[in-house]
Amino acid sequence: MTLTFDSLVSRARGLVSGGRRAVLGIAGPPAAGKTTLAEELVAALGPEPPYGPAAGAWVAHVPMDGFHLADVELERLGRRDRKGAPDTFDPLGYAALLRRLLADEDEIIYAPGFERVIEQPIAGAIPIPRTARLIVSEGNYLLLDDPAWRPLRELFAEVWYADLDHPERLRRLIDRHVRFGKDETTAIEWATGTDERNAVLIEAARERADLIVPAAVVHSVGNPPG
Incomplete structure (x- = not known):
């Protein structure tokens, strides 16, 4: 059966x-x-x-990006020049949030967000009400087979992998960097350097996904920034 966006919606609802x-x-x-x-x-x-x-919002969007370490901490750790690498996040904090969500005990839970204009995490930016039954959470490293990230896998009912073709992904990545303040030369260097090294790690874990979302479907939902 050909995978479509509508079939993804049905699959997500079934979770x-x-x-x-x-x-x-x-x-x-x-x-x-x-x-x-x-x-x-x-x-x-x-x-x-x-x-x-529905008695209230039953589906919520909680990105992993809120668990970026702040620049001040990256400076202290000497990792500011490779922001976005696996060790520039707080995977344990992210896992703790997911466990709290799955415990399903609190009337409201606040998750951190990420503000791209200033490229910083923002605490308490995303409210998740008790009525939310499905939490959709996206991020680079959900499938990473690494000691710090591996425990996350069991917290997801499913993990899907967005499989956009490399030339288009690189074009969008450079455009995004320019849109949020980098000059074109710096944007290209960052996208083909730090970002590309991270992409190699992420792609190596591709087979751990429950479902591969092909490029055709990714294209069908617009011009993604993330």
Whole structure:
């Protein structure tokens, strides 16, 4: 069967059958379309809960990017020049948030967001109400087979991999860097240097995904920034 965006929507809805809370992960290298895919899924799912009348928002979007380490900490650690690498995040904090969400005990949980204009995490930026049954969370390293990141895998009901073709992904990545303040030369250097080294790590874990979302589907949901 040919995979379509509509079939992804149906598959995501099925993860919370019976009203349980579940986390759907979307992984992929920088600018593969993870953020746009997550946002479009949430928008498509929101009006049609899979069970009964909705008493409140039943689907929420919680990006991994809120767990970037702040620049001041990256400077202290000597990692500022490779921001975006696996060890420039807080995977344990991210895992703790996912476990708290899955425990399903709190009326509201606040997750950190990430502001691209200043390229900094923002605490308490994303409210997740108790009514949210499906949490869609995208990030680069959800499938990484590394001691710090490996425990995350069991917290996701499924992880999908956004498989955008390399030339298009690189074009979008450079455009994104320029859009958020880098000059073109710096944008190209960063995209083909630090970002590309990270992409190699991410692509090596591709086979650990439950589902590969092909480029055709990624293209069908717009011009993704994430």
